[in-house]
Amino acid sequence: MREPIGVMGAGWVGLVTGACFADLGHDVIIRDVDAVRIAELEAGRVPIHEPGLGELLGRNRDRLRFTTNSTELFERAGLVFVCVGTPPTYSGDADLSAVWQVVDELPSARDRLALVMKSTVPPGTGVAVRARLDARGLSHIAYVSNPEFLAEGTAITNFMQADRVVVGSFRSAEGDRVALLLKELAAPIVRTDVTSAEMIKYASNAFLATKISFINEIANVCEEVGADVTSVAGGMGLDQRIGLHFLRAGVGYGGSCFPKDVAALKQLAGNSGYHFQLLTSVIEVNELQKRRVVGKLRKHLGSLRDRTVALLGLAFKPDTNDVREASSLVLASRLLAEGAHVKAWDPVAIEDARPHLAGVQLCEDLLEAVSEADAAVIVTEWNDLKALPRLEVRTAMKNPLIVDGRNLLDPETVRQAGFAYEGIGRPSSPVEGRLAPQPPELAGALARSLAEVPAG
Numbered sequence: 365m366r367e368p369i370g371v372m373g374a375g376w377v378g379l380v381t382g383a384c385f386a387d388l389g390h391d392v393i394i395r396d397v398d399a400v401r402i403a404e405l406e407a408g409r410v411p412i413h414e415p416g417l418g419e420l421l422g423r424n425r426d427r428l429r430f431t432t433n434s435t436e437l438f439e440r441a442g443l444v445f446v447c448v449g450t451p452p453t454y455s456g457d458a459d460l461s462a463v464w465q466v467v468d469e470l471p472s473a474r475d476r477l478a479l480v481m482k483s484t485v486p487p488g489t490g491v492a493v494r495a496r497l498d499a500r501g502l503s504h505i506a507y508v509s510n511p512e513f514l515a516e517g518t519a520i521t522n523f524m525q526a527d528r529v530v531v532g533s534f535r536s537a538e539g540d541r542v543a544l545l546l547k548e549l550a551a552p553i554v555r556t557d558v559t560s561a562e563m564i565k566y567a568s569n570a571f572l573a574t575k576i577s578f579i580n581e582i583a584n585v586c587e588e589v590g591a592d593v594t595s596v597a598g599g600m601g602l603d604q605r606i607g608l609h610f611l612r613a614g615v616g617y618g619g620s621c622f623p624k625d626v627a628a629l630k631q632l633a634g635n636s637g638y639h640f641q642l643l644t645s646v647i648e649v650n651e652l653q654k655r656r657v658v659g660k661l662r663k664h665l666g667s668l669r670d671r672t673v674a675l676l677g678l679a680f681k682p683d684t685n686d687v688r689e690a691s692s693l694v695l696a697s698r699l700l701a702e703g704a705h706v707k708a709w710d711p712v713a714i715e716d717a718r719p720h721l722a723g724v725q726l727c728e729d730l731l732e733a734v735s736e737a738d739a740a741v742i743v744t745e746w747n748d749l750k751a752l753p754r755l756e757v758r759t760a761m762k763n764p765l766i767v768d769g770r771n772l773l774d775p776e777t778v779r780q781a782g783f784a785y786e787g788i789g790r791p792s793s794p795v796e797g798r799l800a801p802q803p804p805e806l807a808g809a810l811a812r813s814l815a816e817v818p819a820g
C-alpha cells in the first residue's frame with residue numbers, strides 16, 4: 365500500500381494541495397495547529413472561499429484525514445508538503461516561525477521521510493533547514509523545494525494544470541522521488557538546486573507585480589494625455605514577448621502573496637548589501653495607486669467630508685474571501701481620514717474584513733451599500749458588479765458617480781445609464797457632468813488634492 369501524503373497547514377495552499385492529491389487517488393493527512401479549522405473540516409465545512417474546493421474535499425472525503433497532531437502525520441506520511449504561512453514581519457522579511465516549528469517537530473525515527481517545502485520562503489532557507497536537520501542528526505530526512513504558483517480563485521485548475529512544476533533538491537535522488545509523484549500533473553518539471561527553486565518563486569511574483577505597477581503607471585500617463593489604457597494594454601499584450609496577462613490597470617495589487625513576497629525579496633537583497641531599486645519603485649507605485657481613487661472622488665465631489673462613499677468589493681480579488689493586504693482596506697481608512705462616511709459590500713468577504721474595518725458600515729446587500737451614496741467605487745471586479753449601472757442603483761444613489769477601480773465596466777454603457785464615470789487610465793466624465801454642485805470655495809482644495817495625486 366502507498367504511504368499517505370502529509371500536508372502541514374490547512375490554508376489555501378494546504379487544502380488545495382491535499383484535496384488535489386486526494387482527487388488523484390492518494391490518501392492524504394492534513395495537519396493544522398488551528399483546532400477550530402480542523403474541527404470545521406472534519407465536520408465537512410470549508411473554511412475558505414475557493415471555487416470547486418468544497419466539492420473536491422467532499423468527493424474525496426474517504427481519502428482525507430484532518431488532524432492537529434503532528435506525530436500522527438509524521439508516523440504515517442512519507443512525503444510531507446509544508447504549506448504553512450510565511451507572513452511578513454515588521455521589517456518586511458518573511459516570518460519563518462511556522463516553518464521552523466514544523467522542522468523542529470520532526471521525529472528522528474522515520475527514515476523515509478521527506479520534507480517538501482511549498483511555502484514561499486526566502487532563497488537560502490532550504491540551506492538553513494538542511495543545516496538544522498543535519499545538526500540534529502537527521503541527515504536521512506530529505507529536503508526538497510517545490511514552490512507553489514497557484515492563484516486564489518483559480519487554485520484548483522492552477523494546481524492540476526500547472527504551467528510548470530519546480531523541484532529543487534540537494535541530492536538528485538530526493539528530487540526524483542518528488543518529481544515522480546508530481547509527474548501525475550502532466551506539467552513540465554523544472555529540476556534545479558534548492559536555492560534556485562526558492563528564487564524562481566520570488567522572481568516570478570516580483571515580475572508579475574512589476575508588470576502590474578508598470579501598467580498602472582502607463583494608465584496614469586494615459587489619463588494625462590487622453591489615451592485609454594485598456595486599448596494600450598491590448599495593443600501591447602498581443603506582442604508575444606509581452607503577453608496579455610497582468611496588464612490590467614487598477615487600484616493596485618494586494619493579497620497574501622505579492623505584497624509580502626516583493627517586500628521580502630527587496631529586504632533579502634538589502635540584507636545582502638544590494639539595493640533592489642526596481643522593486644522599491646514597484647512597491648511605491650502600488651501604494652500610491654491604491655490612493656488615487658481619493659483624488660478621483662475629490663475631482664467630482666470636492667471635499668469628501670460628510671460624503672458617503674460605497675466601496676464595492678473587499679476581497680483582494682474576485683472568487684476569494686481573502687482580504688490580506690487588500691486595496692479596499694487602505695482605501696477605507698483613507699476615506700475615513702478624509703471625513704467620509706464609508707459603506708462597503710462584498711459577496712463573500714464581509715466577515716473576513718470586519719476586524720479591519722472599524723468605522724465602516726458593512727452591508728450584506730449591494731443596494732443597501734449604494735443607497736444615498738455620493739459615489740460607488742468598484743474595488744474588486746466581482747462578476748455581480750457588471751450589472752451595477754442600472755436604474756435601481758442610480759435611483760438609490762444620492763449622486764450617480766461610479767469610480768471603476770478595475771476598469772470592469774464599459775464607460776459608454778455606464779454614461780448611457782445616467783452615471784458619471786471614472787475609470788483608471790481611461791477618459792472620464794467631465795467634472796461639469798457631476799450631479800452634486802461643488803461650492804466655489806473648494807476649487808483651491810481641489811487643485812491641491814489633484815497635485816497630491818502621483819502623475820505616472
Ligand SMILES: NC(=O)c1ccc[n+]([C@@H]2O[C@H](COP(=O)([O-])OP(=O)(O)OC[C@H]3O[C@@H](n4cnc5c(N)ncnc54)[C@H](O)[C@@H]3O)[C@@H](O)[C@H]2O)c1
Nearest residue numbers: 373374375376377396397448449450462465483484512516
Ligand atoms: N495563498 C496563495 O495564493 C499562495 C500561492 C502560492 C504560495 N503561497 C504560499 O504558501 C504558503 C501558505 O499560504 P496560504 O495562503 O495557504 O496560508 P494560510 O495563512 O491560508 O494558511 C496557513 C495555515 O498554516 C497553519 N499553520 C501555522 N503553523 C503551522 C504548523 N506548525 N503546522 C501546521 N499548520 C500550521 C495556519 O494555522 C494556517 O491555517 C505561504 O508561504 C504563501 O506565501 C500562497
